[in-house]
Amino acid sequence: MSSARVVECVPNFSEGRNEETIQAIASAIKSTEGCSLLDVEPGVSINRTVYTFVGSPESVVMGALSAAKVAYKLIDMTKHHGAMDVCPFVPVANTTLEDCVRCSKSLGEQLARELGVPVYLYEASQERDYRRSLQSIRKGEYEELQEKLKQADWAPDYGPTTFVPRWGVSVVGARKFLIAYNVNLLGTKEQANRISIALRESGGSTGKKPGRLKLVRALGWYVAEQGIAQVSMNLCDYEVTPIHTAFEECSKDARELKLGVVGSEIVGLVPLKPILMAADYYIEKEGLFVLHESQKVRLVIDRLGLNSISEFKPQEKIIEYRVGSNTDGPLASGSVRSFVEQLAARTSAPGGGSASACIASMGAALGAMVGLLTFGNRKFEALDPVMRVAIPPLHSATQQLIPLIDKDTQAFSSYMEALKLPKTTKEEIAKRKQAMQDGLKDAIEVPLNVMKIAYGCWDYMITxxxxxxxxxxxxIQVGGCSLHTGLKGAYYNVCINLKQVTDEDYVRTVREEVERMSQSSEDKLTLLLDTVKQRQNKGQ
Incomplete structure (x- = not known):
């Protein structure tokens, strides 16, 4: 489980025929540090190319800006409708829609400042309802832009209100990840369409009776080369209507029509999260015991029949696997010897914070290990229900703590950057001071998170x-001692940084929380050790 922050960016450039221009834009994205270009899809007939790339929030903004600068040099809208048309940012992993809104606003501001072009915000980035949809902004197309820009209600969010003939306008925004998902039926186009009408949010053509699935668009069609019908769906927000819900509801309607369901397919790439959501659904529904991420992915491939049309290869289809963002940082992925020697080196990082996260993760891991040595053992078969409850949280805590080994080392980066800010004027001094305070809070959050995760293990460790x-x-004795040591080490890291924070309310709240967890952890460790000692004495 990685803590890497991943945002997808899908800019559209209306140049789909000039290969040299298409590749130049692609090169600009690929050469941006931290960006991974996943797909370039030119459309000759519509003269448009869609680029898909991912990276950290900061990286994708720079990638989009670099691509726009190349397009500005190479594309002239007076010859054909080109330049950067629309550019959505989409949260993928460890990021939120709000993060993507900030990305879009940063890009819009930089496009206006550096290229001098008008920019509109849309979707979640736009605060005014009447101009939130892409269709509303595009109304009138290129030909009416010059007059539209002059209207007070349609002044751009960034940039000039004057017409820039060679560019037109750009529309940037933030939206949820859209999953293109098809369920396969042994039936006709008409039957598939009947199911699609019952499911999609808009319902039938009259719109009087909405469908059962929120934020879903759907239609039915027949795929002659496969000899199947499909309910083809766009899941516009998989957290509202997950993949497994779409599949189960479609299957339910198919059974009522006495139609066979023969798997499904995900078109394009998909984030890891909706796959794991589906795994959790089937694990709970069927009472399964599945811990490892790879096994969860395999379960979903089987239950949804994702290999039915073509092989679903997780390393190619799941975004985090495709770009390697699920891999651990250098400390966690290195050898034990390397980590210990780095701790012993004459450098401040890695230090006690990384060591604390590592020690806490080993404590949770030992608890999971003892549970697994009990589970599935015929001798302890009566304890299987107990172990099914206790093992998963300890396994999960282990996976959550491992990335924090590296993240603690990186935690001071924003504080160190703040120290470099200018401090000549009163405004600069105030800005620097605030940035330093924000950086200190960022540094506190990592060890505080270590404490919270470790503390959440105690009841399961005692079980x-x-x-x-x-x-x-x-x-389990070693595990308990390690868990407490890791938690206590994180406590010391929180406390030393709290001394420099000037926000009294924040300091009071955090101090009360960490003091409670620290004291309670000592009590929990004593209980665990006493419990084990009593069992050992009985066995003598």
Whole structure:
């Protein structure tokens, strides 16, 4: 489980025929540090190319800006409608829609400042309802832009109100990830369309009776080369209508029509999160015990029949796997020897914070290990229900703590950047001071998170100590001591940084929370060790 922040950017440039221009824009994206270009899809007939790339929020903004600068030099709208048409930012991993709104506004501001072009915001980035949809902004097309820009209600969000003939306007914004998803039926186009009408939010053509699935667009068609019908859906927000919900509801209607469902397909790429959401659904529904991410992905491929049309290859289809953003940082992915030697080096990082996250992760891991040595063992078969409850949270905590080993080392980056800010004028001094305070809070959040995750393990650790395999009791003792040591180390890191924070309310709130967890952790460790000691004494 990675903590890498990933945003997808999908800029459209209305040049789909000139290969040299298409490749020049692609090169600009690929050469931007932190950006991974996933797809370039030119459309000759509509003279448009769609680029798909991902990266950190900061990287994708720079990638989009670099692409726009190249397009500005190479495309002239007076010859054909080109330049950067629309550019949405989409949250993929460890990012929010609000993060993407900030990306779009940053890009819009820079496009206006550096290229001198008008820019509109749309979708979640636009605060005015009447100009939120792309269709509203595009109304009148290029030909009416000159007059539209003069209207007070249609002044651009950034840039000049004067017409820029060679560019037109750009529309930037933020939206949720759209999943193109098809369910396969042994039926006719008409039957597939009947199901699509019942499911899609808009319902039938009259719109009087809405469909059952929110934020879903759908239609039915027949795929002759496969000999199947499909309910083809756009899931506009997979957190509102997840993939598994779409599949199950479609299957339900197919059964009522006595139609066979023969799998489904995801068109294009998909984030990891909706796949894991589907895994959690089937695990709960069927009472399964599945811990590892790779097994969860495999379960979803099977339950949704994602191999039915073509092989679903996770390393190619899941965005985080495709770009390697699910990999650990250098400390967590290196050897134990390398990490320990770096701790011993004459440098301030990695330091106690990274060590604390590592030690806490080992504590949770040992708890999970003892649970697994108990689960599935015929001797302890009666304890399987108990272990099914206790093991998953400890496994999850281990996976959450591992990325924090590296993240703690990076935590001071914003504070160190703030120290470099100018401090000549009163305004600069105030800005620098605020940035330093924000940086300190960022640095506190990592060890605070270590404490919260570690503290959440205690009840499950005590359950394992009470019921776990008696041949591994020393392991749960070591696990408990490690968990407490990691939590306590994180506590010291929080406290030392709190001393420099001037926000009294923040300091009071955080201090109360960490003091409570620190004291309670000592009590929990004592209980765990006493529990194990009693079991050991009984066994003598």
């Amino acid at each position: 394992i100590a009470t019921h776990g395999n008696e041949t591994a009791l020393s392991d």
